[in-house]
Amino acid sequence: MYRLVLYSLAALALVALVLSVFGLVAPAPLELVVAFVVLLVVISAVDAAAQRLLHLPWRVESSAVTALILLFVMRPGLDVPALIGLALAGGLASISKYIIVWRGRHIFNPAAFGAAVVSIVGAFGAFEWLGTSASWWVGTPTMAIPVAVFGLFVLSRIERVRVVLVFLLIAVGAAVVRQVVEAQQLGVDLEVPAALSFAVLHSPYLFLGIFMVAEPLTSPPRRWQQFWVAALVGVLAGWPIVIGGLFTLGQERALLIGNLLALTFALRGSVRLTLERREFITPTAQELTFRARGKLRFLPGQYLELDVPHRHPDARGTRREFSIVSAPADLPTLRIAYKNGDQKHPSSYKRALAVAEPGTTLAVTGTWGDFLLPKGETPVLMLAAGIGVTPFVSQLRQLQADGVRRDIVLVYVASEASELAFREELEATGVPTVVFSRDEPTGLPAHWTWARGVRLDAAGLERAVPDIASRHTFISGPPRLIADLSPALQKAHSVTTDAFAGY
Structure with missing residues:
Protein backbone atom coordinates (compact mmCIF):
# COMPACT_ATOMS: atom_id res chain seq x y z
CA MET A 1 0.00 0.00 0.00
CA TYR A 2 2.75 2.44 0.95
CA ARG A 3 4.57 1.90 -2.32
CA LEU A 4 1.41 2.36 -4.37
CA VAL A 5 0.50 5.58 -2.54
CA LEU A 6 4.10 6.77 -2.78
CA TYR A 7 4.29 6.21 -6.52
CA SER A 8 0.91 7.87 -7.08
CA LEU A 9 1.85 10.94 -5.03
CA ALA A 10 5.26 11.15 -6.70
CA ALA A 11 3.60 11.08 -10.12
CA LEU A 12 1.23 13.86 -9.01
CA ALA A 13 4.20 15.89 -7.79
CA LEU A 14 5.89 15.55 -11.18
CA VAL A 15 2.66 16.60 -12.91
CA ALA A 16 2.42 19.61 -10.59
CA LEU A 17 6.05 20.53 -11.30
CA VAL A 18 5.42 20.51 -15.05
CA LEU A 19 2.24 22.57 -14.64
CA SER A 20 4.09 25.06 -12.45
CA VAL A 21 6.58 25.69 -15.27
CA PHE A 22 3.66 26.98 -17.35
CA GLY A 23 2.11 28.87 -14.44
CA LEU A 24 -0.91 26.54 -14.25
CA VAL A 25 -0.62 25.99 -10.49
CA ALA A 26 0.07 28.54 -7.79
CA PRO A 27 3.55 27.50 -6.58
CA ALA A 28 6.62 28.22 -8.71
CA PRO A 29 8.85 25.29 -9.75
CA LEU A 30 11.67 26.23 -7.37
CA GLU A 31 9.21 26.65 -4.50
CA LEU A 32 7.91 23.12 -5.05
CA VAL A 33 11.39 21.58 -5.20
CA VAL A 34 12.69 23.40 -2.12
CA ALA A 35 9.52 22.74 -0.13
CA PHE A 36 9.68 19.03 -0.87
CA VAL A 37 13.37 18.80 0.05
CA VAL A 38 12.77 20.57 3.37
CA LEU A 39 9.77 18.38 4.22
CA LEU A 40 11.49 15.14 3.24
CA VAL A 41 14.71 15.91 5.14
CA VAL A 42 12.93 16.96 8.34
CA ILE A 43 10.38 14.13 8.32
CA SER A 44 13.00 11.50 7.46
CA ALA A 45 15.32 12.75 10.21
CA VAL A 46 12.58 12.72 12.86
CA ASP A 47 11.29 9.33 11.72
CA ALA A 48 14.78 7.82 11.70
CA ALA A 49 15.55 9.17 15.18
CA ALA A 50 12.25 8.06 16.67
CA GLN A 51 12.38 4.60 15.12
CA ARG A 52 15.97 4.11 16.22
CA LEU A 53 15.01 5.14 19.76
CA LEU A 54 12.04 2.76 19.74
CA HIS A 55 14.00 -0.03 18.01
CA LEU A 56 11.75 0.02 14.98
CA PRO A 57 12.78 -0.33 11.32
CA TRP A 58 12.88 2.95 9.42
CA ARG A 59 10.03 3.09 6.93
CA VAL A 60 11.27 5.38 4.20
CA GLU A 61 7.97 5.01 2.32
CA SER A 62 6.04 6.43 5.27
CA SER A 63 8.36 9.43 5.51
CA ALA A 64 8.11 10.15 1.78
CA VAL A 65 4.33 9.78 1.71
CA THR A 66 3.91 12.26 4.58
CA ALA A 67 6.27 14.72 2.88
CA LEU A 68 4.41 14.51 -0.42
CA ILE A 69 0.99 14.97 1.16
CA LEU A 70 2.20 18.04 3.05
CA LEU A 71 3.71 19.37 -0.19
CA PHE A 72 0.20 19.52 -1.68
CA VAL A 73 -1.40 20.85 1.51
CA MET A 74 1.00 23.56 2.74
CA ARG A 75 1.82 26.83 1.00
CA PRO A 76 5.38 26.54 -0.42
CA GLY A 77 7.76 29.46 -0.11
CA LEU A 78 11.44 30.34 -0.36
CA ASP A 79 11.81 32.86 2.47
CA VAL A 80 13.06 31.78 5.89
CA PRO A 81 9.69 32.05 7.75
CA ALA A 82 8.02 29.86 5.11
CA LEU A 83 10.77 27.25 5.32
CA ILE A 84 10.57 27.23 9.12
CA GLY A 85 6.82 26.74 8.90
CA LEU A 86 7.24 23.84 6.48
CA ALA A 87 9.88 22.23 8.69
CA LEU A 88 7.64 22.65 11.73
CA ALA A 89 4.68 21.06 9.93
CA GLY A 90 6.82 18.12 8.84
CA GLY A 91 8.37 17.64 12.25
CA LEU A 92 5.01 17.72 14.02
CA ALA A 93 3.52 15.31 11.51
CA SER A 94 6.34 12.86 12.11
CA ILE A 95 6.32 13.19 15.90
CA SER A 96 2.56 12.57 16.02
CA LYS A 97 3.14 9.03 14.69
CA TYR A 98 4.91 8.12 17.92
CA ILE A 99 3.42 10.44 20.54
CA ILE A 100 -0.28 10.74 19.69
CA VAL A 101 -1.11 7.05 19.59
CA TRP A 102 -3.50 4.67 21.30
CA ARG A 103 -2.03 1.22 21.93
CA GLY A 104 0.20 1.59 18.90
CA ARG A 105 -2.52 3.01 16.64
CA HIS A 106 -2.30 6.46 15.03
CA ILE A 107 -5.02 8.68 16.42
CA PHE A 108 -4.60 11.44 13.85
CA ASN A 109 -3.55 11.46 10.23
CA PRO A 110 0.06 12.70 10.60
CA ALA A 111 0.03 15.15 7.68
CA ALA A 112 -3.31 16.62 8.75
CA PHE A 113 -2.02 17.06 12.30
CA GLY A 114 1.15 18.88 11.23
CA ALA A 115 -0.73 21.14 8.82
CA ALA A 116 -3.47 21.93 11.36
CA VAL A 117 -1.11 22.87 14.18
CA VAL A 118 1.01 25.20 12.02
CA SER A 119 -2.09 26.83 10.52
CA ILE A 120 -3.77 27.36 13.90
CA VAL A 121 -0.60 28.65 15.56
CA GLY A 122 0.02 30.98 12.63
CA ALA A 123 -3.46 32.45 13.08
CA PHE A 124 -2.50 33.95 16.44
CA GLY A 125 -0.75 37.31 16.59
CA ALA A 126 2.40 36.10 18.31
CA PHE A 127 3.09 33.65 15.50
CA GLU A 128 2.22 35.77 12.47
CA TRP A 129 5.82 35.53 11.35
CA LEU A 130 5.30 31.91 10.27
CA GLY A 131 5.37 32.15 6.51
CA THR A 132 3.16 29.22 5.65
CA SER A 133 -0.15 27.58 6.48
CA ALA A 134 -2.48 25.00 4.95
CA SER A 135 -3.42 26.43 1.54
CA TRP A 136 -4.47 23.21 -0.26
CA TRP A 137 -3.18 24.60 -3.55
CA VAL A 138 -3.77 21.14 -5.05
CA GLY A 139 -7.46 22.10 -5.32
CA THR A 140 -7.26 23.59 -8.80
CA PRO A 141 -8.89 22.56 -12.11
CA THR A 142 -5.57 21.61 -13.71
CA MET A 143 -4.85 19.10 -10.93
CA ALA A 144 -8.36 17.59 -10.71
CA ILE A 145 -7.98 14.99 -13.45
CA PRO A 146 -4.47 13.82 -12.40
CA VAL A 147 -5.62 13.48 -8.78
CA ALA A 148 -8.68 11.49 -9.85
CA VAL A 149 -6.73 9.20 -12.19
CA PHE A 150 -3.87 8.35 -9.85
CA GLY A 151 -6.20 8.26 -6.88
CA LEU A 152 -8.36 5.63 -8.55
CA PHE A 153 -5.41 3.20 -8.53
CA VAL A 154 -5.04 3.70 -4.80
CA LEU A 155 -8.76 3.40 -4.01
CA SER A 156 -9.17 0.21 -6.04
CA ARG A 157 -6.30 -1.39 -4.12
CA ILE A 158 -7.54 -0.49 -0.65
CA GLU A 159 -11.23 -0.89 -1.59
CA ARG A 160 -12.34 2.54 -0.44
CA VAL A 161 -14.08 3.77 -3.61
CA ARG A 162 -17.54 3.88 -2.04
CA VAL A 163 -16.24 5.52 1.13
CA VAL A 164 -14.62 8.33 -0.85
CA LEU A 165 -17.74 8.74 -3.00
CA VAL A 166 -19.79 9.26 0.17
CA PHE A 167 -17.31 11.87 1.35
CA LEU A 168 -17.28 13.66 -2.01
CA LEU A 169 -21.07 13.73 -2.38
CA ILE A 170 -21.55 15.16 1.11
CA ALA A 171 -18.62 17.60 0.94
CA VAL A 172 -19.61 18.93 -2.48
CA GLY A 173 -23.28 19.07 -1.52
CA ALA A 174 -22.53 20.97 1.69
CA ALA A 175 -20.22 23.36 -0.20
CA VAL A 176 -22.88 24.11 -2.83
CA VAL A 177 -25.54 24.78 -0.18
CA ARG A 178 -23.10 27.00 1.73
CA GLN A 179 -22.31 29.06 -1.38
CA VAL A 180 -26.00 29.50 -2.19
CA VAL A 181 -26.82 30.55 1.38
CA GLU A 182 -23.92 33.00 1.56
CA ALA A 183 -24.86 34.47 -1.83
CA GLN A 184 -28.43 35.05 -0.65
CA GLN A 185 -27.19 36.70 2.54
CA LEU A 186 -25.07 39.08 0.46
CA GLY A 187 -27.82 39.65 -2.07
CA VAL A 188 -25.73 38.18 -4.88
CA ASP A 189 -27.10 35.94 -7.64
CA LEU A 190 -25.39 32.55 -7.78
CA GLU A 191 -26.22 29.79 -10.22
CA VAL A 192 -26.13 26.27 -8.81
CA PRO A 193 -24.07 24.85 -11.75
CA ALA A 194 -21.41 27.49 -11.10
CA ALA A 195 -21.40 26.63 -7.39
CA LEU A 196 -21.13 22.94 -8.23
CA SER A 197 -18.24 23.52 -10.63
CA PHE A 198 -16.41 25.58 -8.04
CA ALA A 199 -16.93 22.93 -5.32
CA VAL A 200 -15.57 20.16 -7.52
CA LEU A 201 -12.76 21.85 -9.45
CA HIS A 202 -11.62 24.63 -7.14
CA SER A 203 -11.54 22.69 -3.88
CA PRO A 204 -9.19 20.04 -2.43
CA TYR A 205 -12.00 17.54 -1.81
CA LEU A 206 -10.68 15.02 -4.34
CA PHE A 207 -7.21 14.98 -2.83
CA LEU A 208 -8.47 15.08 0.75
CA GLY A 209 -10.85 12.20 0.17
CA ILE A 210 -8.54 9.92 -1.81
CA PHE A 211 -5.25 10.35 0.01
CA MET A 212 -6.35 11.25 3.54
CA VAL A 213 -9.94 10.28 4.37
CA ALA A 214 -9.39 6.82 2.84
CA GLU A 215 -6.10 6.24 4.70
CA PRO A 216 -6.47 2.73 6.24
CA LEU A 217 -4.38 3.09 9.40
CA THR A 218 -6.68 5.76 10.84
CA SER A 219 -9.90 4.15 9.55
CA PRO A 220 -12.34 2.11 11.63
CA PRO A 221 -12.60 -1.62 10.84
CA ARG A 222 -16.17 -1.86 9.49
CA ARG A 223 -17.47 -0.35 6.25
CA TRP A 224 -20.53 1.30 7.83
CA GLN A 225 -18.22 2.96 10.36
CA GLN A 226 -16.04 4.25 7.53
CA PHE A 227 -19.14 5.75 5.91
CA TRP A 228 -19.98 7.62 9.11
CA VAL A 229 -16.46 9.04 9.35
CA ALA A 230 -16.53 10.05 5.67
CA ALA A 231 -19.90 11.76 6.17
CA LEU A 232 -18.72 13.73 9.21
CA VAL A 233 -15.55 14.92 7.48
CA GLY A 234 -17.59 15.78 4.39
CA VAL A 235 -19.98 18.01 6.31
CA LEU A 236 -17.21 19.83 8.20
CA ALA A 237 -15.03 20.24 5.10
CA GLY A 238 -17.91 21.37 2.90
CA TRP A 239 -19.30 23.85 5.42
CA PRO A 240 -16.39 24.91 7.67
CA ILE A 241 -17.29 26.15 11.15
CA VAL A 242 -15.51 29.35 12.19
CA ILE A 243 -13.82 29.23 15.60
CA GLY A 244 -13.27 32.53 17.39
CA GLY A 245 -13.08 34.42 14.11
CA LEU A 246 -9.51 33.12 13.64
CA PHE A 247 -9.72 29.76 11.88
CA THR A 248 -12.26 27.23 10.67
CA LEU A 249 -12.90 23.53 11.19
CA GLY A 250 -12.44 22.83 7.52
CA GLN A 251 -10.20 20.53 5.47
CA GLU A 252 -7.40 19.05 7.60
CA ARG A 253 -9.10 20.01 10.88
CA ALA A 254 -12.28 18.33 9.70
CA LEU A 255 -10.23 15.19 9.06
CA LEU A 256 -8.78 15.29 12.58
CA ILE A 257 -12.31 15.34 14.02
CA GLY A 258 -13.17 12.41 11.77
CA ASN A 259 -10.09 10.60 13.10
CA LEU A 260 -11.46 10.98 16.63
CA LEU A 261 -14.76 9.44 15.56
CA ALA A 262 -12.84 6.58 13.92
CA LEU A 263 -10.96 6.02 17.18
CA THR A 264 -14.21 5.66 19.12
CA PHE A 265 -15.31 2.99 16.65
CA ALA A 266 -12.01 1.15 16.67
CA LEU A 267 -10.44 1.54 20.12
CA ARG A 268 -7.91 -1.02 19.02
CA GLY A 269 -4.19 -0.91 18.72
CA SER A 270 -1.16 -2.68 17.46
CA GLY A 369 -13.55 -6.57 7.02
CA ASP A 370 -17.26 -7.12 6.49
CA PHE A 371 -17.08 -10.76 5.37
CA LEU A 372 -19.47 -11.64 8.21
CA LEU A 373 -22.34 -14.09 8.42
CA PRO A 374 -25.77 -12.42 8.36
CA LYS A 375 -27.79 -12.31 11.53
CA GLY A 376 -30.96 -14.33 11.76
CA GLU A 377 -31.78 -17.65 10.15
CA THR A 378 -31.01 -16.91 6.49
CA PRO A 379 -29.62 -20.09 4.84
CA VAL A 380 -25.96 -19.72 3.88
CA LEU A 381 -23.77 -21.10 1.12
CA MET A 382 -20.03 -20.98 1.76
CA LEU A 383 -17.98 -21.33 -1.42
CA ALA A 384 -14.23 -21.64 -0.91
CA ALA A 385 -11.33 -22.19 -3.29
CA GLY A 386 -8.17 -23.64 -1.79
CA ILE A 387 -6.79 -21.60 1.07
CA GLY A 388 -9.80 -19.28 0.68
CA VAL A 389 -11.54 -21.58 3.15
CA THR A 390 -9.79 -19.81 6.07
CA PRO A 391 -12.53 -17.27 6.96
CA PHE A 392 -15.12 -20.06 6.87
CA VAL A 393 -13.10 -22.13 9.34
CA SER A 394 -13.19 -19.16 11.73
CA GLN A 395 -16.93 -18.68 11.30
CA LEU A 396 -17.79 -22.37 11.71
CA ARG A 397 -15.52 -22.77 14.73
CA GLN A 398 -17.20 -19.81 16.43
CA LEU A 399 -20.68 -21.16 15.70
CA GLN A 400 -19.58 -24.49 17.15
CA ALA A 401 -18.15 -22.79 20.25
CA ASP A 402 -21.39 -20.86 20.75
CA GLY A 403 -23.51 -23.99 20.28
CA VAL A 404 -25.36 -22.38 17.35
CA ARG A 405 -26.62 -24.47 14.43
CA ARG A 406 -27.47 -22.84 11.11
CA ASP A 407 -28.53 -24.01 7.67
CA ILE A 408 -25.10 -23.90 5.98
CA VAL A 409 -23.72 -25.71 2.96
CA LEU A 410 -20.00 -25.60 2.15
CA VAL A 411 -18.70 -26.01 -1.41
CA TYR A 412 -14.95 -26.61 -1.25
CA VAL A 413 -12.85 -26.38 -4.44
CA ALA A 414 -9.30 -27.76 -4.50
CA SER A 415 -6.91 -28.77 -7.27
CA GLU A 416 -6.60 -32.21 -5.70
CA ALA A 417 -7.72 -33.98 -2.54
CA SER A 418 -4.41 -33.41 -0.75
CA GLU A 419 -4.99 -29.64 -0.96
CA LEU A 420 -8.11 -29.75 1.26
CA ALA A 421 -6.94 -27.68 4.23
CA PHE A 422 -8.46 -27.92 7.73
CA ARG A 423 -10.41 -31.00 6.73
CA GLU A 424 -10.68 -32.45 10.25
CA GLU A 425 -11.91 -29.18 11.73
CA LEU A 426 -14.50 -28.74 8.99
CA GLU A 427 -15.72 -32.32 9.29
CA ALA A 428 -16.17 -31.84 13.05
CA THR A 429 -18.63 -28.98 12.48
CA GLY A 430 -21.13 -31.31 10.80
CA VAL A 431 -21.77 -28.87 7.95
CA PRO A 432 -22.80 -30.58 4.67
CA THR A 433 -19.88 -30.18 2.26
CA VAL A 434 -19.49 -30.75 -1.49
CA VAL A 435 -15.89 -31.23 -2.65
CA PHE A 436 -14.77 -30.33 -6.17
CA SER A 437 -11.36 -31.89 -6.85
CA ARG A 438 -9.75 -33.90 -9.63
CA ASP A 439 -9.22 -36.99 -7.48
CA GLU A 440 -11.55 -38.51 -4.91
CA PRO A 441 -10.73 -37.76 -1.27
CA THR A 442 -10.48 -40.87 0.88
CA GLY A 443 -12.52 -41.55 3.98
CA LEU A 444 -15.18 -38.92 3.48
CA PRO A 445 -17.77 -38.71 6.28
CA ALA A 446 -21.46 -39.14 5.49
CA HIS A 447 -22.14 -35.39 5.31
CA TRP A 448 -19.37 -34.83 2.72
CA THR A 449 -19.79 -35.67 -0.97
CA TRP A 450 -17.36 -35.62 -3.88
CA ALA A 451 -18.44 -34.02 -7.18
CA ARG A 452 -16.76 -36.92 -9.03
CA GLY A 453 -14.04 -34.89 -10.66
CA VAL A 454 -16.39 -32.38 -12.28
CA ARG A 455 -14.86 -28.92 -12.72
CA LEU A 456 -16.84 -26.32 -10.85
CA ASP A 457 -18.67 -23.90 -13.12
CA ALA A 458 -21.99 -22.08 -12.92
CA ALA A 459 -24.01 -25.13 -14.01
CA GLY A 460 -22.12 -27.40 -11.62
CA LEU A 461 -22.74 -25.05 -8.72
CA GLU A 462 -26.48 -25.04 -9.39
CA ARG A 463 -26.51 -28.84 -9.48
CA ALA A 464 -24.56 -29.06 -6.22
CA VAL A 465 -26.72 -26.47 -4.47
CA PRO A 466 -30.16 -26.51 -6.13
CA ASP A 467 -31.64 -24.13 -3.54
CA ILE A 468 -29.00 -21.42 -4.14
CA ALA A 469 -31.77 -18.88 -4.77
CA SER A 470 -32.70 -19.01 -1.08
CA ARG A 471 -29.16 -18.75 0.25
CA HIS A 472 -26.91 -15.84 1.09
CA THR A 473 -23.75 -16.89 -0.75
CA PHE A 474 -20.28 -16.14 0.59
CA ILE A 475 -17.44 -16.81 -1.83
CA SER A 476 -13.76 -16.65 -0.94
CA GLY A 477 -11.21 -17.27 -3.65
CA PRO A 478 -9.38 -15.83 -6.65
CA PRO A 479 -11.20 -13.26 -8.83
CA ARG A 480 -11.20 -15.65 -11.79
CA LEU A 481 -13.34 -18.18 -9.92
CA ILE A 482 -15.82 -15.50 -8.94
CA ALA A 483 -16.09 -14.41 -12.57
CA ASP A 484 -16.61 -18.00 -13.76
CA LEU A 485 -19.44 -18.53 -11.30
CA SER A 486 -21.19 -15.20 -11.83
CA PRO A 487 -24.14 -16.67 -13.84
CA ALA A 488 -25.03 -18.93 -10.92
CA LEU A 489 -24.23 -16.32 -8.27
CA GLN A 490 -26.70 -13.93 -9.90
CA LYS A 491 -29.44 -16.37 -8.89
CA ALA A 492 -28.39 -16.41 -5.24
CA HIS A 493 -30.44 -14.65 -2.58
CA SER A 494 -27.46 -12.30 -2.05
CA VAL A 495 -23.71 -12.50 -2.52
CA THR A 496 -20.71 -11.39 -0.47
CA THR A 497 -17.24 -11.86 -1.95
CA ASP A 498 -13.78 -12.03 -0.46
CA ALA A 499 -11.51 -12.03 -3.49
CA PHE A 500 -7.75 -12.31 -3.18
CA ALA A 501 -4.90 -12.49 -5.65
CA GLY A 502 -2.07 -13.85 -3.50
CA TYR A 503 1.02 -12.03 -2.27
Missing part, protein backbone atom coordinates in the same frame (compact mmCIF):
# COMPACT_ATOMS: atom_id res chain seq x y z
CA VAL A 271 -1.14 -6.15 19.04
CA ARG A 272 2.00 -8.23 19.32
CA LEU A 273 1.92 -11.84 18.18
CA THR A 274 4.49 -14.40 19.27
CA LEU A 275 4.97 -17.23 16.80
CA GLU A 276 4.53 -20.59 18.53
CA ARG A 277 4.71 -23.02 15.62
CA ARG A 278 4.36 -23.45 11.89
CA GLU A 279 3.23 -26.52 10.01
CA PHE A 280 2.26 -27.58 6.51
CA ILE A 281 -1.48 -28.24 6.38
CA THR A 282 -1.33 -29.23 2.70
CA PRO A 283 1.67 -29.86 0.41
CA THR A 284 1.59 -26.18 -0.63
CA ALA A 285 0.04 -24.32 2.32
CA GLN A 286 1.32 -23.45 5.77
CA GLU A 287 -0.41 -22.51 8.99
CA LEU A 288 1.17 -20.20 11.55
CA THR A 289 0.01 -20.35 15.17
CA PHE A 290 0.58 -17.28 17.35
CA ARG A 291 -0.14 -16.22 20.90
CA ALA A 292 -1.58 -12.72 21.10
CA ARG A 293 -0.04 -10.30 23.59
CA GLY A 294 -2.51 -7.50 24.14
CA LYS A 295 -6.19 -6.98 23.60
CA LEU A 296 -7.15 -8.26 20.16
CA ARG A 297 -10.71 -8.02 18.88
CA PHE A 298 -12.07 -9.45 15.68
CA LEU A 299 -15.22 -10.99 14.28
CA PRO A 300 -15.31 -14.38 12.54
CA GLY A 301 -14.54 -13.80 8.87
CA GLN A 302 -12.42 -10.68 9.33
CA TYR A 303 -8.78 -10.33 8.29
CA LEU A 304 -5.71 -8.88 9.93
CA GLU A 305 -2.72 -6.98 8.61
CA LEU A 306 0.56 -8.57 9.68
CA ASP A 307 3.73 -6.51 9.76
CA VAL A 308 6.94 -8.44 9.08
CA PRO A 309 9.83 -5.96 9.20
CA HIS A 310 12.89 -7.03 7.21
CA ARG A 311 15.92 -5.54 5.55
CA HIS A 312 15.68 -4.31 1.99
CA PRO A 313 11.94 -4.88 1.39
CA ASP A 314 10.92 -5.00 -2.25
CA ALA A 315 8.18 -2.92 -3.86
CA ARG A 316 5.52 -5.08 -2.21
CA GLY A 317 6.42 -3.77 1.24
CA THR A 318 6.41 -5.24 4.76
CA ARG A 319 2.69 -5.68 5.45
CA ARG A 320 0.16 -8.20 4.18
CA GLU A 321 -3.44 -9.09 4.90
CA PHE A 322 -4.45 -12.57 6.05
CA SER A 323 -7.86 -14.01 6.82
CA ILE A 324 -7.97 -15.29 10.39
CA VAL A 325 -8.37 -19.07 10.67
CA SER A 326 -9.06 -19.27 14.38
CA ALA A 327 -12.25 -18.10 16.06
CA PRO A 328 -12.52 -15.31 18.63
CA ALA A 329 -13.28 -18.05 21.14
CA ASP A 330 -9.76 -19.44 20.56
CA LEU A 331 -7.96 -16.30 21.79
CA PRO A 332 -5.24 -15.70 22.86
CA THR A 333 -4.33 -18.37 20.30
CA LEU A 334 -4.54 -16.95 16.78
CA ARG A 335 -3.92 -18.77 13.52
CA ILE A 336 -3.41 -17.67 9.93
CA ALA A 337 -2.60 -19.71 6.82
CA TYR A 338 -1.08 -18.95 3.45
CA LYS A 339 -0.18 -20.72 0.24
CA ASN A 340 3.48 -20.93 -0.72
CA GLY A 341 2.68 -19.73 -4.23
CA ASP A 342 5.46 -18.64 -6.56
CA GLN A 343 8.70 -20.23 -5.35
CA LYS A 344 10.81 -18.86 -8.23
CA HIS A 345 10.25 -15.18 -7.48
CA PRO A 346 8.96 -14.90 -3.91
CA SER A 347 8.49 -11.47 -2.44
CA SER A 348 10.90 -10.25 0.22
CA TYR A 349 7.94 -10.38 2.62
CA LYS A 350 7.35 -14.07 1.93
CA ARG A 351 11.03 -14.86 2.35
CA ALA A 352 11.10 -13.04 5.70
CA LEU A 353 7.95 -14.79 6.89
CA ALA A 354 9.31 -18.17 5.79
CA VAL A 355 12.40 -17.88 8.02
CA ALA A 356 10.57 -16.57 11.10
CA GLU A 357 11.31 -18.98 13.96
CA PRO A 358 9.13 -19.83 16.96
CA GLY A 359 9.53 -17.04 19.49
CA THR A 360 9.59 -14.33 16.82
CA THR A 361 7.36 -11.38 17.71
CA LEU A 362 5.39 -9.65 14.96
CA ALA A 363 2.76 -6.92 15.03
CA VAL A 364 -0.84 -6.84 13.90
CA THR A 365 -1.62 -3.30 12.79
CA GLY A 366 -5.38 -3.87 12.74
CA THR A 367 -8.31 -6.11 11.90
CA TRP A 368 -10.82 -5.22 9.23
